[in-house]
Amino acid sequence: MAIVLGDNRYGKAETRLLRVTRHGDRHEIRELTVSTTLEGDFAAAHLRGDNGAVLPTDSQKNAVYAIAAEAPPGAIEDLGLRLARHFLAASPAVRTAAVRLDEHAWTRIDGHPHAFARPAGGEVRQARVVADAAGASVAAGLDGLLILKSTGSEFRGFERDRYTTLEEADDRILATAVTARWSYAGLGVDWAAAHVTARAALLRAFADLHSRSLQQTLYAMGRAVLEAVPEAAEVDLRLPNRHHFAVDVARFGHGGEVYHVADRPYGLIEATVRREGAPDGPPLDW
Amino acid sequence: MAIVLGDNRYGKAETRLLRVTRHGDRHEIRELTVSTTLEGDFAAAHLRGDNGAVLPTDSQKNAVYAIAAEAPPGAIEDLGLRLARHFLAASPAVRTAAVRLDEHAWTRIDGHPHAFARPAGGEVRQARVVADAAGASVAAGLDGLLILKSTGSEFRGFERDRYTTLEEADDRILATAVTARWSYAGLGVDWAAAHVTARAALLRAFADLHSRSLQQTLYAMGRAVLEAVPEAAEVDLRLPNRHHFAVDVARFGHGGEVYHVADRPYGLIEATVRREGAPDGPPLDW
């Protein structure tokens, strides 16, 4: 059988930038990491080293800087739309342009006009925009949000096999680092407000549900986003189970309650929650 | 529209183990990181917190340890097949079981019977096995293989737009960290020999091709694997372009040639190379 080229794509990954907007002495800043990916007719480059259709990734980087500089800073979803549409139009060979944006938050130091501190080192706000001839689609999300419940979580009644040694737990620590992504059914959304609403819904559902399993908590969190954000069509959640093992300090004659926080291995629970009958949106496994 | 559960899966990630086999004073050791993922009918856990169909991830971890201990150590592909088939049979709710295995190499210190050193801290050998009612499929690969050419690479004749400032390069550094995965058309392969052959083909193609673009090099590397390993059906390559920028030392009156090694951003080139008409294999984007 002949050997042929299959799916392919290329782009510039992790262009990190700081956007500053000055209103006199008072500045606004935005820190972003942007990755671009182009798909289309690039067979000649692969098969013959003919780069005539290849817009350099260096040019993609320059465009990210320039287009981020040009416009007043809006939501990352809006910037993603501008970038994706730019790349779709940049070259006749491009059939699909995808842009991923991670935003790293800054807050003012005591209301200072131009001094800032990072409020949350771990959590990033995310968006991904895909544009092709049929139009553009937007997904959003967050990554690295650490949450923990010190009670209100059990795990019982599970299946057992010959390798099962786990004891049932009536009251355990439940902790995870949330990766959540959701697709929007259309454009014209107030992206910033929707993100705040979705994030609050995730936290509230996690806190309020008496959890019988991380699967149940995941589903409740996904459902809460869809109920709170009508424009969201589908939610994908990826929840590592950060195990906390109770240490038996009673054998040392001690009271109190302490847990070992384990690194690896960890459980990993993933699922999608969606509106029944909603059309397929962009994939959420980026 | 009603809210419903979509695709879902769960498992135990990153169980790290060391397998020791003693032949008298002479030992064999194998270090693996194993992740398991189960898909099937787990709706009750998500919707109602009913865990009756949920085999704990703790049990999956125990099974990984036990099954790795039991058998004589073979290729990770063989161990993956045993594990995937075990999990498929472990519970009636399971419809698909996937097992990912990363092997971290050790070599003997001066031929010593039981003292070892790590030869390659960055590179791991990989396999992924998926089993369902229709049978099992095997993919293999490697990650973190750093390679570099100090000449024999150019990048010219590319498309230009208003953001293009890159100059054409007649002779540049080409460096990447290879992530390569390939699927096998069937079972019954000498997995270890095929891995050695594929790895050598990747290196040889990288070294020998005068590169006109990283895309061309990628395709040549993928093609080389298919030509060298007849059992391989499809190859997926993910090649970050680790940019090296020449430093202008002449302005300081110095001769010599030195490059700045950049971290971010970097180009990212991805493509699949496959045999025409071959049936679809398992996805290679793990």
Place this chain on the structure above:
Amino acid sequence: MAIVLGDNRYGKAETRLLRVTRHGDRHEIRELTVSTTLEGDFAAAHLRGDNGAVLPTDSQKNAVYAIAAEAPPGAIEDLGLRLARHFLAASPAVRTAAVRLDEHAWTRIDGHPHAFARPAGGEVRQARVVADAAGASVAAGLDGLLILKSTGSEFRGFERDRYTTLEEADDRILATAVTARWSYAGLGVDWAAAHVTARAALLRAFADLHSRSLQQTLYAMGRAVLEAVPEAAEVDLRLPNRHHFAVDVARFGHGGEVYHVADRPYGLIEATVRREGAPDGPPLDW
């Protein structure tokens, strides 16, 4: 010349624990990473493999768990004092016991009694306690506090040599990740209040000073801690200069202001600020 054993120490690094205190439905949680180090007469273990004086690091781990469980949670400085004194008394061979504690903050989700989120993934509060026959000393600090000024920073009038190509900057981005440690002249301090005061002084000094160099900013930050916290004797600051390079978007016909955020290399400025004539405290370079 004979070969002899020099300075030596051992301990258990990075014991991670979660301490839960229940007041009915309302819980308090504390997450700590604790490392212990013992120095003393351990020559026999090194020279002859005689472990009679060696308290296992596993026992040190157990003691960390148990002592953290026993007492009501106080400041990490207080827990450090209890641990250091315990290890000093644990074995006649121990002459100095040092304990390092990193605290990872959690805050309540909407005032929830037992659901929490991580407010700052990057920043950790730190303490280090050293105990020996002469008594105990306490140092405290923080690590990973990201701060940035978008104006109010210049760098001019610097020395030039044949390799100098840097242009003078009237108005540049100043950004760093603060590592700050300070020693206390004695015990009996309100550790938590002192930490809040020191942290606020660092931020305020960074924000308010018109910076002529990162050295000047560093000194002002250290001085501010000593002025605000009378119990602090010496401050050590380690400030990487996270370079932000302005991107020339005007050449693309764009307005706006955008910077490339570089990873490496970076400047690194380190200094100690202390009260003149203060006695030497514990080293601050941990």
Place this chain on the structure above:
Amino acid sequence: MAIVLGDNRYGKAETRLLRVTRHGDRHEIRELTVSTTLEGDFAAAHLRGDNGAVLPTDSQKNAVYAIAAEAPPGAIEDLGLRLARHFLAASPAVRTAAVRLDEHAWTRIDGHPHAFARPAGGEVRQARVVADAAGASVAAGLDGLLILKSTGSEFRGFERDRYTTLEEADDRILATAVTARWSYAGLGVDWAAAHVTARAALLRAFADLHSRSLQQTLYAMGRAVLEAVPEAAEVDLRLPNRHHFAVDVARFGHGGEVYHVADRPYGLIEATVRREGAPDGPPLDW
């Protein structure tokens, strides 16, 4: 008490470079990460923002590139000497210049003239040179060398306290990641040969000693370096004890031997081994 400036230093951290030397078609390449640190009279910059004595870290970076480009590539110790002497002379304010160099190895692909692969992603060769008015001193070392013994290691007869639950081990896995640094009594050493000899001595001592504790193994490794390399005056070793816990697979009816590889916590053993009466060399805790 007045507030004053204490010890201080500054420099450029982690300048990464690739040095290429062409002999016709056959190239030599060297990849280095270089950090420079200057100490001296920089009080004016800290106290008054007067930068007249401050050679920018950007100039230090340029000098690293230029001096690495200029000379034929020698041992990193030789390059370190050239750099440290350059910085000592670069400015009258500098009293001590320190240069740290990490070398990342490359080897040829099948003897290819200009295609290379990374043989050991984790291990780096290291050197640190310090120059002041009295002359220069050189230390060398390695970091990230993973080694493991699957037998020939025990841990018994240790001290016990109320928190001791560890059982004595007749036969355990011993694994560590070696950080080793040694100082040279003078210059004029064949640095490359000495490094090869020291590394081999470390491995051989680890493999050959029947270990009664990691302390004993550490001392034997340090002693072996001093015996093998007469120019070395002092050796500092930092050995994390990478714990491997035997998994009880017999309870599942399985034979075989498998261990859980733990991440944290880990034991940490540190000591210096030196020639009695040797003069103090440069500190080895970088």
